[in-house]
Amino acid sequence: MTTAEPRIVPGGRTAPVDPARWPDVAAVPASSPLRTAVTSALVRRALRGLPLRARLEGIGTVGLGGPLLDVRDPAAFHARIGTAGLVGFGESYMAGEWDAPDLVGALTVLAGHAAELIPAPLQRLRGLWAPRQPREERNTPEGSRTNISRHYDLSNDLFALFLDDTLTYSSAVFRGFPADWDRLAAAQHRKIDRLLDLAEVGEGTRLLEIGTGWGELALRAAARGAHVTSLTLSREQRDLARDRIRAAGLDQRVSIELCDYREARGEYDAVVSVEMIEAVGAEFWPVYFRALDERLAPGGRVALQAITMPHDRMLATRDSFTWIHKYVFPGGMIPSTRAIEDTARDHTRLRLARRDAFGAHYAETLRLWRERFTERADDVEALGFDETFRRLWTFYLAYSEAGFRAGYLDVHHYLFDKEGTAR
Known part of the structure; x- marks a missing residue:
């Protein structure tokens, strides 16, 4: 795992993530090249048909047009999603690795297509890959x-x-x-x-x-x-x-x-x-x-x-x-x-x-x-x-x-x- 650098946050300020308080946000999880490549492909596939614009820095833009989802650190973004799914998606926002000028607009598009974001075969295998609620x-x-x-x-x-x-x-x-x-x-x-x-x-x-x-x-x-x-x-x-x-x-x-x-x-x-x-x-x-x-x-x-x-x-x-x-x-x-x-x-x-x-x-x-x-x-x-x-x-x-x-x-x-x- 690698410690996150200070992130660019709204208002133009930089804010280092406190690793003692936010350990899973401060550190980008280790991810194999294969897992990252598969996750990247799945993410682009999911975003490609949505009415938004997902701009992945250094990679390009996908989507049909609409609210902007600006991914500033695609490697970290994909590593988190590949390791922790939607938990990683939220942690990536907390870390400042992606942002959206119209956050509600971008999230509304994703919420409206929630059932389609994950391919059907993976949906059926959710029990094998999705984290489960802790018994405690x-x-x-x-x-x-x-x-x-x-x-x-x-x-x-x-x-x-x-x-x-x-x-x-x-x-x-x-x-x-x-x-x-x-x-x-x-x-x-x-x-x-x-x-x-x-x-x-x-x-x-x-x-x-x-x-x-x-x-x-x-x-x-x-x-x-x-x-x-x-x-x-x-x-x-x-x-x-x-x-x-x-x-x-x-x-x-x-x-x-x-x-x-x-x-x-x-x-x-x-x-x-x-x-x-x-x-x-x-x-x-x-x-x-x-x-x-x-x-x-x-x-x-x-x-x-x-x-x-x-x-x-x-x-x-x-x-x-x-x-x-x-x-x-x-x-x-x-x-x-x-x-x-x-x-x-x-x-x-x-x-x-x-x-x-x-x-x-x-x-x-x-x-x-x-x-x-x-x-x-x-x-x-x-x-x-x-x-x-x-x-x-x-x-x-x-x-x-x-x-x-x-x-x-x-x-x-x-x-x-x-x-x-x-x-």
Whole structure:
């Protein structure tokens, strides 16, 4: 392995990659000439028919025209992809070996053709070459605490730099497009109110929230007169959410608990969970839905917000270890709508009453977060996050936005109810 030289990064600055903090980014993996040649051929074959321009320095340009993907170090780029697949693709961006003037545009093209990038014979052999998720990242009760902490306990101050004042870290619902920053907080409240309306949360409702975030949904539910129990595994989120609840004078109505959903007790009139299922892991989806069922009183309602992906892609990639797993959401797994509905049907007494999709709203939400993060790069640096982290986070936000713009990802509001005596 060879240590990476300082990389050219956005803004014209050079940033050496810290090998202690980012060992797999600082070092280009060793690759045999044959592996590199095969990878180079496969990459050119994949890019040749896409509506983008891939400029490989010293080699040439391939593609049908469109957003530019500028590969400054093709040897390192191919070595990383040949060794670690899409994990290497992301690490190559973190290292500054490739860039794109319109990063979202280039990634949207790739996301829209994800099923075609790898030749069919290699797709069928994915189990032999694709890295698999580490067993230590399984979402057992202990594993979930570690996985959640690695993302959500990075720094409350970091998240506050690119989220709006509601500190809501999930898709908003806008009145129209294009969205702008000044309307984001209202759009987040619109999303929260829609979920609370679906669950019929009002005066006296006993509400269980699985996944606290930084407390905005609990605040709005308590303001309606609900009695809220909210569960989180993030100490950072719990502490700040409690402070916000106390400052609003609603601490008599809201309890924020450091508690796994599997450890929840009691009976509730309504359960709300926003973008929590993605952190559960496929093997625990039945456990998660049984927990919803067991905590919900007869006649109660469950409102979920869930990111989804196509069922065939979910099945093809469900055991793969991805760049997102390694650097952003360890142990995560995005379900399909079919997986959600089949799991609820097969393992609970919950009945699907409604499902609404609004993926375009997530693309706009992510765009606003990404632009805000970019604008506040100096503030991110002042918090102690280096250039490699800032490229990581930029890639994560752009990668996610591209998934929604391409239709590879979607987001839904689900309403489930439970037969029985009405409350």
